[in-house]
Amino acid sequence: MTTIHSDSYRNSHFKLKMTALETVTAYYNAFNARNWNDMLALVDENITHEPNQGTPRIGKKLFTEFMQHMDESYSETLKDIVLFSSATEGRIAAEFVVHGTYKKAEEGLPPAHGQSYVLPAAAFLEVQNGKITRVTTYYNLELWIELVSK
Numbered sequence: 001m002t003t004i005h006s007d008s009y010r011n012s013h014f015k016l017k018m019t020a021l022e023t024v025t026a027y028y029n030a031f032n033a034r035n036w037n038d039m040l041a042l043v044d045e046n047i048t049h050e051p052n053q054g055t056p057r058i059g060k061k062l063f064t065e066f067m068q069h070m071d072e073s074y075s076e077t078l079k080d081i082v083l084f085s086s087a088t089e090g091r092i093a094a095e096f097v098v099h100g101t102y103k104k105a106e107e108g109l110p111p112a113h114g115q116s117y118v119l120p121a122a123a124f125l126e127v128q129n130g131k132i133t134r135v136t137t138y139y140n141l142e143l144w145i146e147l148v149s150k
Contacts, residue, residue: 017130018130019089020085020089020090020091020092020125020127021083021085021092023042023127023130023131023132024083024092024094024125024127024132025083026038026042027039027042027043027125027132028078028081028094028096030042031078032077032078034071036067036071039067040060040063040064040067042130042131042132043060043063043131043132043133043135044060044128044129044131044132044133045059045060046058046059046060046133047059047060047063047131047132047133047134047135048133048134048135049062049063049066049134049135049136050134050135050136050137051066051137052137052138052139052141053141072103072104073102073103073104073105073106073112074100074101074102074103074104075100075101075103076098076099076100076101077098077099077100078096078097078098078099078121079096079097079099080095080096080097081094081095081096082094082095082096089127090126090127090128091124091125091126091127092124092125092126092127093122093123093124093125094122094123094124094125095120095121095122096120096121096122096123097118097119097120097121098117098118098119098120098121098139099116099117099118100116100117100118100119101114101115101116101117102114102115102116102117102148109145109148110145110148110149112148115147115148115150117144117147117148118147119139119140119143119144119147120139120140121137121138121139122137122138122139123135123136123137123138124136
């Protein structure tokens with residue numbers, strides 16, 4: 001099990017002031033490298049995480065707990081990432097394909113036994129002062145259930 005620390009940011013890894021597009025690019029690069037500490041260093045202390053299903057999480061502590069849970073249950077890499085930025089600084093849309101392995105079952109979902117899946121997804125992010133303040137994710141849950149139920 002990987003331990004995730006939201007407070008282990010090393011200033012030397014990132015420029016002091018990145019654009020929203022650079023921040024989100026670094027965020028997804030850290031995600032794909034499974035470098036949770038660098039990824040979490042890019043999120044604001046009061047981040048709002050709006051998942052595809054369920055109640056939004058507010059705050060870095062809850063987001064870190066979510067990432068810990070996801071790391072235990074899934075192994076995912078995002079491919080074919082396309083980022084779209086707004087005309088004004090601060091809002092980014094991301095389209096990508098999730099290549100994953102379902103490692104540990106979750107309540108209400110099919111049993112996990114290492115099933116692989118490939119699933120299109122998207123996210124909308126807001127960035128203020130070089131930190132991600134909102135992540136809203138979308139994917140087709142019914143399709144994911146179908147993929148891991150085979």
